[in-house]
Amino acid sequence: MTDTKKPLLNDTFIVIIFAAAILAMPIWLDPIGGNYPDLLQKFAIYGIFAIGFNILFGLTGYLSFGHAAFLGVGSYAAVWSFKLLTMNVIPAVIFGVLFAGILAAVIGFLSLRRSGIYFSILTLAFAQMSYNLAYSVLTPITNGETGLQLARSDPRILDHLFSDSQASAGLPSTDLFGETMSGYPGFYFCAVLLIICFYISMRIFRSPFGLMLKGIKSNQNRMKYTGLNTRPYMLTAFIISGMYAGLAGSLLAVTDPLAGAERMQWTASGEVVLMTILGGAGTLVGPMLGAGLIKYFENIFSAFDDNVLAQAFSFLPDSVVEFVVPVVGLFVGSGWHLTLGLLFMVIVIFLPGGLVEGFRRVVNYFRSGGNAKQQSVEAQNQAGE
Amino acid sequence: MDAIFIQILNGLDKGAAYALIALGLTLVFGTLGIVNFAHGALFMLGAFCAVTFQKLVTLSVKVRDEGITAFVAYKEQPYLETWFGDTGRIIIDYSVPLSIMLAIPFMLLVGYVMERGLIKHFYKRPHAEQILVTFGLAIVIQEIIKAYFGANPIPQPAPEILAGSANVGSWVGLGNNLVYPWWRLIYLCFSGAVIFAVFAFLQFTTYGMVVRAGMRDRETVGILGINIERRFTIVFAIAAVVAGVAGVMYTPILPPDYHLGMEFLVLSFVVVVVGGMGSLGGAVFAGFLLGVVQSFASMNEVKEIFPGIDQIILYLVAVVILLVLPRGLMGRAGVMDD
Numbered sequence: 001m002t003d004t005k006k007p008l009l010n011d012t013f014i015v016i017i018f019a020a021a022i023l024a025m026p027i028w029l030d031p032i033g034g035n036y037p038d039l040l041q042k043f044a045i046y047g048i049f050a051i052g053f054n055i056l057f058g059l060t061g062y063l064s065f066g067h068a069a070f071l072g073v074g075s076y077a078a079v080w081s082f083k084l085l086t087m088n089v090i091p092a093v094i095f096g097v098l099f100a101g102i103l104a105a106v107i108g109f110l111s112l113r114r115s116g117i118y119f120s121i122l123t124l125a126f127a128q129m130s131y132n133l134a135y136s137v138l139t140p141i142t143n144g145e146t147g148l149q150l151a152r153s154d155p156r157i158l159d160h161l162f163s164d165s166q167a168s169a170g171l172p173s174t175d176l177f178g179e180t181m182s183g184y185p186g187f188y189f190c191a192v193l194l195i196i197c198f199y200i201s202m203r204i205f206r207s208p209f210g211l212m213l214k215g216i217k218s219n220q221n222r223m224k225y226t227g228l229n230t231r232p233y234m235l236t237a238f239i240i241s242g243m244y245a246g247l248a249g250s251l252l253a254v255t256d257p258l259a260g261a262e263r264m265q266w267t268a269s270g271e272v273v274l275m276t277i278l279g280g281a282g283t284l285v286g287p288m289l290g291a292g293l294i295k296y297f298e299n300i301f302s303a304f305d306d307n308v309l310a311q312a313f314s315f316l317p318d319s320v321v322e323f324v325v326p327v328v329g330l331f332v333g334s335g336w337h338l339t340l341g342l343l344f345m346v347i348v349i350f351l352p353g354g355l356v357e358g359f360r361r362v363v364n365y366f367r368s369g370g371n372a373k374q375q376s377v378e379a380q381n382q383a384g385e
Numbered sequence: 386m387d388a389i390f391i392q393i394l395n396g397l398d399k400g401a402a403y404a405l406i407a408l409g410l411t412l413v414f415g416t417l418g419i420v421n422f423a424h425g426a427l428f429m430l431g432a433f434c435a436v437t438f439q440k441l442v443t444l445s446v447k448v449r450d451e452g453i454t455a456f457v458a459y460k461e462q463p464y465l466e467t468w469f470g471d472t473g474r475i476i477i478d479y480s481v482p483l484s485i486m487l488a489i490p491f492m493l494l495v496g497y498v499m500e501r502g503l504i505k506h507f508y509k510r511p512h513a514e515q516i517l518v519t520f521g522l523a524i525v526i527q528e529i530i531k532a533y534f535g536a537n538p539i540p541q542p543a544p545e546i547l548a549g550s551a552n553v554g555s556w557v558g559l560g561n562n563l564v565y566p567w568w569r570l571i572y573l574c575f576s577g578a579v580i581f582a583v584f585a586f587l588q589f590t591t592y593g594m595v596v597r598a599g600m601r602d603r604e605t606v607g608i609l610g611i612n613i614e615r616r617f618t619i620v621f622a623i624a625a626v627v628a629g630v631a632g633v634m635y636t637p638i639l640p641p642d643y644h645l646g647m648e649f650l651v652l653s654f655v656v657v658v659v660g661g662m663g664s665l666g667g668a669v670f671a672g673f674l675l676g677v678v679q680s681f682a683s684m685n686e687v688k689e690i691f692p693g694i695d696q697i698i699l700y701l702v703a704v705v706i707l708l709v710l711p712r713g714l715m716g717r718a719g720v721m722d723d
């Protein structure tokens with residue numbers, strides 16, 4: 001069994017393969033209809049969000065239901081940076097991460113005093129507070145229901161400092177030193193950040209700090225008995241995870257300079273939980289996989305309507321089509337959430353480790369020739385480390 | 386004084402809905418140890434029982450309108466009116482309270498099927514997974530309702546005799562211009578009755594005694610030869626019924642849409658946690674308390690001092706209570722302590 005102890009792939013290889021897969025997305029997603037910039041950007045952005053969430057939930061087992069607050073704060077900070085300083089995206093991203101980190105420090109400091117469901121409810125309460133405040137009292141900052149938008153009259157101090165010529169008519173667009181951040185350049189910008197984030201998350205998983213978090217997950221009391229104060233570790237994980245969410249939020253603003261309070265609603269927090277679980281919590285690529293799948297299905301399925309379905313099933317006899325189309329129609333188009341809910345239940349019931357675990361089971365089955373179940377379970381445990 | 390009295394009534398009214406949902410949640414948690422995120426969806430299902438019942442009783446046929454003689458006019462006449470005349474009209478008028486008769490068996494069935502079909506397999510799983518699977522179930526229920534009833538709220542009329550407002554002021558000696566909608570008063574009394582019934586069931590029946598014993602120590606009860614799982618299944622169904630009838634009676638106050646459950650769910654979880662996980666009395670008390678606190682926070686005088694306080698007060702109270710009292714207001718030791 002010595003050979004199974006060695007990880008399947010070297011870490012460097014994992015990053016290279018991951019980077020190649022991400023950067024080549026426009027190519028290999030083309031045949032399945034996923035190749036347009038808006039969707040690709042979403043893959044990358046929600047990938048970052050889910051990877052960050054996984055650092056908290058996957059490593060420590062603390063289920064936060066309030067991560068959307070950090071996403072929202074990141075967006076607001078980024079849009080304010082566009083409005084006040086410059087249309088360059090670098091400061092926007094930095095501010096987004098910074099403010100989300102500060103908020104995460106505050107919320108984490110308070111919420112981490114409790115664990116289990118109490119922690120979930122506390123984070124949920126804080127996120128809902130931020131959401132409700134953004135809608136009501138903080139309207140001067142958040143612009144309430146309309147959402148925070150760019151305006152031509154914005155000061156943009158730095159931009160005006162370096163170029164005295166007034167920009168052309170219409171709203172300026174976000175840019176990275178002259179390169180406009182919409183379409184494919186926007187995607188590549190997000191993708192590069194995603195790869196960096198993935199690398200950092202992998203380093204965290206492999207580091208002593210990550211091991212400590214895993215220890216807290218498996219038995220917090222025992223960690224405390226060894227004389228370790230677990231709180232700072234938890235708080236650090238929470239803040240890092242919040243900063244990831246802030247980064248994702250600011251990237252949402254980079255690709256589309258608009259921030260609305262609905263990004264902070266608890267359903268958005270629920271979505272990232274779904275992504276992480278679907279892919280496999282506690283695994284490296286799982287969250288990215290889950291985020292990609294959910295966003296892909298959201299875009300593809302919700303575009304279906306009865307006409308498209310009727311065409312798709314046109315090879316069947318008419319009477320069958322009349323029966324099939326309404327039934328399938330329940331699950332696609334505006335009802336695609338139904339598919340999501342069902343898929344999610346199936347995953348939690350049969351495959352608590354997510355898609356990654358399913359994949360692993362299949363691989364182990366073939367590796368062991370399908371003869372020894374015991375062996376495959378062992379190998380799986382080791383691979384899961 | 387008038388304003389304060391009205392706010393207390395408002396708060397109790399809001400609190401009644403919270404308390405009913407939180408009661409069911411706690412019952413399920415205390416017995417089965419399941420954190421049921423689909424409980425809000427059960428509330429919503431109850432509300433849609435009322436909608437369905439109303440649709441059923443108002444199934445109409447086109448008949449000649451005798452009132453108009455100048456030309457041939459048609460009007461919709463419900464079958465019930467054609468068949469039973471005035472009795473039919475009364476049934477239609479009272480469709481909301483009557484739909485409880487549909488809701489109770491339906492919710493019992495839903496609760497039973499849900500527990501046997503899904504929840505049963507999650508007793509031993511971690512709470513996080515319970516939350517996730519019931520959350521998924523809630524989405525599914527919600528989407529099915531949306532597919533059949535659409536996304537818009539469907540208003541349900543209260544019986545005509547109760548549509549107006551009661552002159553509450555003259556009852557308590559606060560002047561005649563203090564009025565409060567009848568239906569909300571009815572809702573308050575109704576929820577009081579339901580809560581009383583649940584407590585009486587647990588306290589004064591042998592069945593309830595066994596259930597309470599099971600909540601304390603299910604292993605010992607099992608050793609005594611009692612099939613505690615079976616009883617807990619019934620308790621789950623009862624919790625579903627409580628949520629369902631709460632939903633039915635709430636429809637005239639708030640037109641139900643498919644999203645109703647989720648909105649209430651988040652708040653009721655806050656209520657349950659504030660009251661203390663596993664404490665029935667705590668859940669009811671916290672429900673009414675938070676309702677009253679919320680309605681006071683939405684008074685204009687308070688809002689002038691603390692702008693926006695009405696939006697966050699519930700969460701603020703929850704945060705403070707959780708940080709000061711780790712087990713909530715009335716939580717028992719040993720429940721959900723890590």
